[in-house]
Amino acid sequence: xxxxxxxxxxxxxxxxxxxxxxxxxxxxxxxxxxxxxxxxxxxxxxxxxxxxxxxxxxxxxxxxxxxxxxxxxxxxxxxxxxxxxxxxxxxxxxxxxxxxxxxxxxxxxx
Amino acid sequence: xxxxxxxxxxxxxxxxxxxxxxxxxxxxxxxxxxxxxxxxxxxxxxxxxxxxxxxxxxxxxxxxxxxxxxxxxxxxxxxxxxxxxxxxxxxxxxxxxxxxxxxxxxxxxxxxxxxxxxxxxxxxxxxx
Numbered sequence: 001x002x003x004x005x006x007x008x009x010x011x012x013x014x015x016x017x018x019x020x021x022x023x024x025x026x027x028x029x030x031x032x033x034x035x036x037x038x039x040x041x042x043x044x045x046x047x048x049x050x051x052x053x054x055x056x057x058x059x060x061x062x063x064x065x066x067x068x069x070x071x072x073x074x075x076x077x078x079x080x081x082x083x084x085x086x087x088x089x090x091x092x093x094x095x096x097x098x099x100x101x102x103x104x105x106x107x108x109x110x
Numbered sequence: 111x112x113x114x115x116x117x118x119x120x121x122x123x124x125x126x127x128x129x130x131x132x133x134x135x136x137x138x139x140x141x142x143x144x145x146x147x148x149x150x151x152x153x154x155x156x157x158x159x160x161x162x163x164x165x166x167x168x169x170x171x172x173x174x175x176x177x178x179x180x181x182x183x184x185x186x187x188x189x190x191x192x193x194x195x196x197x198x199x200x201x202x203x204x205x206x207x208x209x210x211x212x213x214x215x216x217x218x219x220x221x222x223x224x225x226x227x228x229x230x231x232x233x234x235x236x237x238x
Contacts (some may be wrong), residue, residue: 033218038157046206046228047228048225051226089156091157091223091224093222093223097221098172099172099223101157101158
């Protein structure tokens with residue numbers, strides 16, 4: 001059982017927007033603005049797409065955006081494209097010097 | 111471009127120790143700004159952080175694995191390593207090494223942490 005809770009699946013049509021949630025507690029997501037998101041295509045290593053809730057590393061399209069409210073962080077993918085079909089994982093700093101991941105969400109582009 | 115490459119046995123017997131090495135290229139592992147970490151992913155499951163090391167040999171581990179994990183660094187070889195003892199079938203996974211960006215913020219009293227550069231991953235099976 002993962003420390004952070006994500007929906008197992010999400011879907012959207014090309015051009016649409018989809019939001020993936022990541023729910024934790026006040027000891028992790030809710031307590032700090034240190035949530036990151038990763039994209040993982042099948043058989044590949046994860047790729048960092050968001051850090052510190054809403055910052056994008058260089059080279060990540062601005063179609064990817066992050067936010068947080070209370071104990072829930074969210075990743076929004078706008079203008080869905082076929083190559084966005086992948087697994088997405090959230091992660092957060094947790095109290096007592098720990099680092100936790102969500103269980104992952106499989107995004108399907110219809 | 112920073113590159114990380116995992117190496118080590120792909121098959122380990124139950125109760126034995128899993129040992130992996132990560133070789134870092136195009137950057138010095140002695141860069142004080144970063145930690146170097148291990149993350150694993152069991153087949154069909156999510157990611158789990160295992161532990162990380164700084165070139166100064168400062169380490170910190172996932173509390174759930176701490177009793178079995180040792181992460182160490184060899185600056186002369188620009189490598190860092192993972193040892194996981196007393197393995198069982200539950201330790202079967204793809205093991206990734208990664209650069210661990212870790213910044214302490216005094217105002218929050220906590221760390222911003224994320225993994226920006228990853229190795230390709232190496233599968234490890236625990237079986238007799």
